[in-house]
Amino acid sequence: MSFQAIPGQAAAKRLLQNGLRQDRLSHAYIFSGPVGTGRSEMALALAKAIYCQNGIDDACGECLECRKVEHGNHPDLHMVSPEGASIKIEQIRELQKEFAYRATASGTKIYVLYHAEKMTVQAANSLLKFLEEPNSRVVAILITENGNALLPTIQSRSQWIQFTPMAREQMVLTLLEEGLPAALVGPAAHVTAGLQAARDLIGANWFAEMRTVMLQLAKETLTRFPTSMITVQQRIVKTELADHVSTLFDLLILWFKDMVQLRLERRDKLVYNDQLDWMSSLALSRDVSIWVRMMEQAVDLQKRLRFNANSQLVIEKMLVEMQGV
Ligand SMILES: [Zn+2]
Numbered sequence: 001m002s003f004q005a006i007p008g009q010a011a012a013k014r015l016l017q018n019g020l021r022q023d024r025l026s027h028a029y030i031f032s033g034p035v036g037t038g039r040s041e042m043a044l045a046l047a048k049a050i051y052c053q054n055g056i057d058d059a060c061g062e063c064l065e066c067r068k069v070e071h072g073n074h075p076d077l078h079m080v081s082p083e084g085a086s087i088k089i090e091q092i093r094e095l096q097k098e099f100a101y102r103a104t105a106s107g108t109k110i111y112v113l114y115h116a117e118k119m120t121v122q123a124a125n126s127l128l129k130f131l132e133e134p135n136s137r138v139v140a141i142l143i144t145e146n147g148n149a150l151l152p153t154i155q156s157r158s159q160w161i162q163f164t165p166m167a168r169e170q171m172v173l174t175l176l177e178e179g180l181p182a183a184l185v186g187p188a189a190h191v192t193a194g195l196q197a198a199r200d201l202i203g204a205n206w207f208a209e210m211r212t213v214m215l216q217l218a219k220e221t222l223t224r225f226p227t228s229m230i231t232v233q234q235r236i237v238k239t240e241l242a243d244h245v246s247t248l249f250d251l252l253i254l255w256f257k258d259m260v261q262l263r264l265e266r267r268d269k270l271v272y273n274d275q276l277d278w279m280s281s282l283a284l285s286r287d288v289s290i291w292v293r294m295m296e297q298a299v300d301l302q303k304r305l306r307f308n309a310n311s312q313l314v315i316e317k318m319l320v321e322m323q324g325v
Pocket residue numbers: 051052053054055059060061062063064065066
């Protein structure tokens with residue numbers, strides 16, 4: 001992984017690469033942002049660029065140092081993740097010991113803390129003392145979903161790097177370039193917050209099936225209703241899809257959005273592009289206000305799932321509402 005290979009996050013790259021070029025890296029960085037926005041990849045890219053024998057502001061990816069980082073066996077790079085529910089003071093002490101006694105080959109030691117917001121108060125205070133030691137060449141990278149959850153004293157000693165969710169269009173393009181199936185890329189990019197989350201969803205063996213079943217239900221409910229109830233029973237309730245009913249609603253809400261677009265004769269931003277034939281004629285059979293109302297009902301019913309409502313009943317209620325209009 002190099003900076004160049006990470007999609008998006010231009011502001012973060014600019015800050016880090018300027019620091020590398022001017023040899024003015026901060027002692028500590030907070031990489032704050034949602035899961036799937038490339039925070040871990042960026043941490044590795046920074047480590048590689050620091051150690052790389054060839055590149056100045058990015059890694060060559062080929063030299064011995066780059067490969068050591070890639071393979072997770074660079075002696076001066078340390079990773080710390082929560083043990084159980086938290087990062088404990090013993091883990092920070094361990095790190096400090098490691099840093100105090102071992103000579104570095106490269107001149108710079110780097111440590112990466114995953115889920116940094118999960119440090120116990122003791123661990124955070126211990127880390128703070130570490131950050132205050134000005135003598136050594138150490139770069140700390142604190143990865144977190146919420147940098148504001150860190151001690152204010154840690155925040156004030158660190159440079160904040162904000163990671164933003166990628167724009168949908170960019171996400172779709174990147175996933176397509178990776179060769180993932182187009183029929184799944186659109187829906188996955190719309191129901192997740194980041195690239196990795198979308199990749200995981202596409203890779204989950206139930207996701208493609210859920211998309212197929214959702215489309216079948218939408219079609220059946222509006223044309224031959226009794227069949228749709230059987231479909232719910234046989235293809236959702238009795239299968240592993242039963243564990244992912246909220247995603248069914250995510251997909252259905254996207255489908256209603258497509259129907260609204262089609263009813264308004266807008267075809268450029270559709271998620272279910274490969275289903276245009278039957279969807280466009282069905283879209284015209286109802287007024288746009290009806291599609292909007294169905295979408296709102298789907299949003300409401302999806303909320304009930306969060307309060308442990310019986311998911312089969314919630315799906316059936318949705319289908320009855322759809323059929324009634
Ligand atoms: Zn290199």
